[in-house]
Amino acid sequence: xxxxxxxxxxxxxxxxxxxxxxxxxxxxxxxxxxxxxxxxxxxxxxxxxxxxxxxxxxxxxxxxxxxxxxxxxxxxxxxxxxxxxxxxxxxxxxxxxxxxxxxxxxxxxxxxxxxxxxxxxxxxxxxxxxxxxxxxxxxxxxxxxxxxxxxxxxxxxxxxxxxxxxxxxxxxxxxxxxxxxxxxxxxxxxxxxxxxxxxxxxxxxxxxxxxxxxxxxxxxxxxxxxxxxxxxxxxxxxxxxxxxxxxxxxxxxxxxxxxxxxxxxxxxxxxxxxxxxxxxxxxxxxxxxxxxxxxxxxxxxxxxxxxxxxxxxxxxxxxxxxxxxxxxxxxxxxxxxxxxxxxxxxxxxxxxxxxxxxxxxxxxxxxxxxxxxxxxxxxxxxxxxxxxxxxxxxxxxxxxxxxxxxxxxxxxxxxxxxxxxxxxxxxxxxxxxxxxxxxxxxxxxxxxxxxxxxxxxxxxxxxxxxxxxxxxxxxxxxxxxxxxxxxxxxxxxxxxxxxxxxxxxxxxxxxxxxxxxxxxxxxxxxxxxxxxxxxxxxxxxxxxxxxxxxxxxxxxxxxxxxxxxxxxxxxxxxxxxxxxxxxxxxxxxxxxxxxxxxxxxxxxxxxxxxxxxxxxxxxxxxxxxxxxxxxxxx
Numbered sequence: 001x002x003x004x005x006x007x008x009x010x011x012x013x014x015x016x017x018x019x020x021x022x023x024x025x026x027x028x029x030x031x032x033x034x035x036x037x038x039x040x041x042x043x044x045x046x047x048x049x050x051x052x053x054x055x056x057x058x059x060x061x062x063x064x065x066x067x068x069x070x071x072x073x074x075x076x077x078x079x080x081x082x083x084x085x086x087x088x089x090x091x092x093x094x095x096x097x098x099x100x101x102x103x104x105x106x107x108x109x110x111x112x113x114x115x116x117x118x119x120x121x122x123x124x125x126x127x128x129x130x131x132x133x134x135x136x137x138x139x140x141x142x143x144x145x146x147x148x149x150x151x152x153x154x155x156x157x158x159x160x161x162x163x164x165x166x167x168x169x170x171x172x173x174x175x176x177x178x179x180x181x182x183x184x185x186x187x188x189x190x191x192x193x194x195x196x197x198x199x200x201x202x203x204x205x206x207x208x209x210x211x212x213x214x215x216x217x218x219x220x221x222x223x224x225x226x227x228x229x230x231x232x233x234x235x236x237x238x239x240x241x242x243x244x245x246x247x248x249x250x251x252x253x254x255x256x257x258x259x260x261x262x263x264x265x266x267x268x269x270x271x272x273x274x275x276x277x278x279x280x281x282x283x284x285x286x287x288x289x290x291x292x293x294x295x296x297x298x299x300x301x302x303x304x305x306x307x308x309x310x311x312x313x314x315x316x317x318x319x320x321x322x323x324x325x326x327x328x329x330x331x332x333x334x335x336x337x338x339x340x341x342x343x344x345x346x347x348x349x350x351x352x353x354x355x356x357x358x359x360x361x362x363x364x365x366x367x368x369x370x371x372x373x374x375x376x377x378x379x380x381x382x383x384x385x386x387x388x389x390x391x392x393x394x395x396x397x398x399x400x401x402x403x404x405x406x407x408x409x410x411x412x413x414x415x416x417x418x419x420x421x422x423x424x425x426x427x428x429x430x431x432x433x434x435x436x437x438x439x440x441x442x443x444x445x446x447x448x449x450x451x452x453x454x455x456x457x458x459x460x461x462x463x464x465x466x467x468x469x470x471x472x473x474x475x476x477x478x479x480x481x482x483x484x485x486x487x488x489x490x491x492x493x494x495x496x497x498x499x500x501x502x503x504x505x506x507x508x509x510x511x512x513x514x515x516x517x518x519x520x521x522x523x524x525x526x527x528x529x530x531x532x533x534x535x536x537x538x539x540x541x542x543x544x545x546x547x548x549x550x551x552x553x554x555x556x557x558x559x560x561x562x563x564x565x566x567x568x569x570x571x572x573x574x575x576x577x578x579x580x581x582x583x584x585x586x587x588x589x590x591x592x593x594x595x596x597x598x599x600x601x602x603x604x605x606x607x608x609x610x611x612x613x614x615x616x617x618x619x620x621x622x623x624x625x626x627x628x629x630x631x632x633x634x
Contacts, residue, residue: 005069013045014043014433018250023254030407040060043443060086063090070098071096099112115277118276138199140173180205180209185214185217203230204232240283246277246278326449489606500559501560535553548610562597596609596612
C-alpha cells in the first residue's frame with residue numbers, strides 16, 4: 001500500500017450551503033480514494049466583531065503545511081483580506097500543489113473554475129429582456145472576493161449593453177451573509193428611491209432574506225418586484241416563491257479539486273475540467289419552470305423540512321443541556337466530562353480537545369497571540385467511546401495522536417475567548433460541523449466554559465493570596481498581628497480549658513535604629529529578616545511565631561514546661577552567633593527576650609499575657625542598656 005495522501009483545506013463558514021456542497025464533493029472523493037483531509041475552519045465575519053474574529057482566524061495558524069501533500073484553498077469564503085493573504089503566502093512558501101476556486105489571481109495555483117460570469121450575464125439579460133425590467137438594484141458580495149467582483153462586473157456589462165444606467169445608490173455591498181439581504185432592503189427603504197423592477201442578488205442567502213424583508217414591508221415577489229439569487233441552494237429551490245437562481249456543479253468542483261492534487265502527488269498530469277453554471281428561472285422572477293412539481297416531490301420536501309425542524313429542535317435541546325451543565329462545573333475534570341457526554345451524542349469517530357499548555361495562565365501579550373508555536377495538551381480524547389488524554393504534544397503535530405489510516409475527514413475549529421486563543425478541537429469522521437447549524441454555538445459554549453474556568457482559577461488564587469496577605473507578614477514570611485491573634489487565641493482558649501502551661505515569649509531586636517541610621521533601611525529590613533529566620537529555626541512543632549511590630553516578635557508555645565524559656569533563649573542566642581558569623585556585617589545581630597511560662601487563669605486574656613512578656617523583655621533591654629552605659633563610663 002502506498003503512502004497516504006494528506007490534504008489541508010482552508011475555509012470559513014462550514015455550515016453554509018455553498019461551502020457544504022463543495023465539502024461534500026471533497027469528502028466523497030477522499031473517502032473513496034483513502035485520502036486524509038483536514039479542514040482548518042473558522043466562523044470569522046459571522047458576529048460582526050473584529051475582536052472575536054481575531055480568535056476565530058487563529059485557527060489557520062494551526063496548519064503545519066510540512067505535514068501535507070497538497071492544499072485546497074476555499075479562501076473565497078474568507079472575507080478578511082489580510083487573513084486570506086497570510087494563508088496564500090504561507091501556501092506559496094510551502095511550494096505545495098494548491099487548488100483555488102474561481103480565482104485566476106494566483107498563477108501558482110490551479111483554478112477550478114465555474115463560469116459564473118456568463119451565468120450572471122444570462123440572469124440579468126433574462127430579467128431585462130424577458131420581464132421588461134428597467135430599474136435594477138444589485139446586492140453584492142464583498143469586493144475582496146473575486147467571485148463577487150466578477151458577478152458585479154457582469155451585472156454592469158449587461159446593464160450597459162441594454163442601455164440602462166447603473167445607479168451607485170442602488171448597489172449594496174454585503175459579505176455574502178444572509179443578514180446582508182435584510183440590510184440591503186432596509187437601506188433601500190431609507191434611501192427615498194423608487195421601487196426597482198428587480199433586486200439582483202449575488203447569492204441565494206442574501207436573496208432569501210431580501211424576499212422575506214420585502215414581504216414584511218408589504219411588497220409581493222414577483223408581482224411588485226423581481227428577486228433573483230445565485231447558487232440554487234436547497235432553501236432557494238424550496239422557498240415560496242421558489243427562487244430564480246444559478247445552478248453550479250459545486251460538489252463536482254470539490255471532487256475535481258481533490259482529484260487534481262491526487263494526480264499531481266501521484267506523478268500524473270492533472271485533468272482540469274472547465275465547468276458551466278446554468279440559470280434556473282422560476283417563481284421569484286415570474287417564471288414557473290423551477291417550481292416544485294408533483295405530489296411525490298412536494299411530499300419529499302415536506303418530509304425533509306419536518307426532519308430538519310425535528311433535528312434542529314433536538315440539537316437545540318442538547319445544546320441547552322450542555323450549556324446548563326457547563327455552567328454548573330467548577331473544575332476541569334467536571335467540564336471535560338460534560339463535553340465527553342455531549343460528544344457521544346453527535347456521531348463522530350473521534351474528538352480531541354487540544355489546548356495551549358498555558359491556557360489557564362494569566363494572559364500576556366504573547367499568550368493572546370494567534371501563534372501556535374508552543375506545547376499543547378489534549379486533556380480529552382474521545383475515540384469510539386473510549387476516553388484518553390495526551391499530556392503534551394508539539395503544536396507542529398496538530399493531532400495529539402496520529403491518524404493511522406487513510407480516508408479520514410477531520411475538522412479543526414478554534415477555541416478562544418474574544419481575541420484570547422485557548423486552543424482548538426478536532427472532530428474526525430463525523431458530519432456535525434457541516435450538517436448542524438449549532439456547531440458554532442457548541443464551539444462558543446466550550447470556549448466560554450474554559451474561559452470561566454480560567455477566570456475562576458485566578459480568582460481563587462487571588463483570594464488565597466489575599467487571605468495569606470491578611471495573616472502573613474510579607475517581609476519576614478511569619479504571621480502578622482492579625483494572623484497571630486486569629487490562630488493563637490484558639491490555642492490559648494484550649495490551654496485555659498485544659499489547664500495546660502503555655503509559654504509566651506516577646507522578642508525585640510536590639511539596635512535597629514542604629515542599623516537604619518548608619519546603613520539604611522534596606523539593611524535594617526535585612527537584619528529583621530535574619531532575626532525572623534533565626535526565631536523560626538528555634539520553634540517547636542506546637543509553636544507559632546508572629547512579627548508583632550517593626551522589630552518585635554511574639555512566640556506562643558503550647559504544652560510548655562518549666563525551663564523551656566531558658567532553653568529557647570540559649571538556642572536563640574546560639575543561632576544568632578552562627579548567623580552573625582555567616583553574614584559578616586559591621587553590626588551584631590542581637591535581641592532582648594522576655595518569656596512567661598504559666599497556666600493561664602480563666603480571667604486572663606492572651607493580650608494580657610503578651611503585655612506581661614513585653615514587660616519582662618523591656619526589663620532585659622533596660623538592663624542591657626544600663627550595662628552598656630556602665631561599661632562606657634569606666
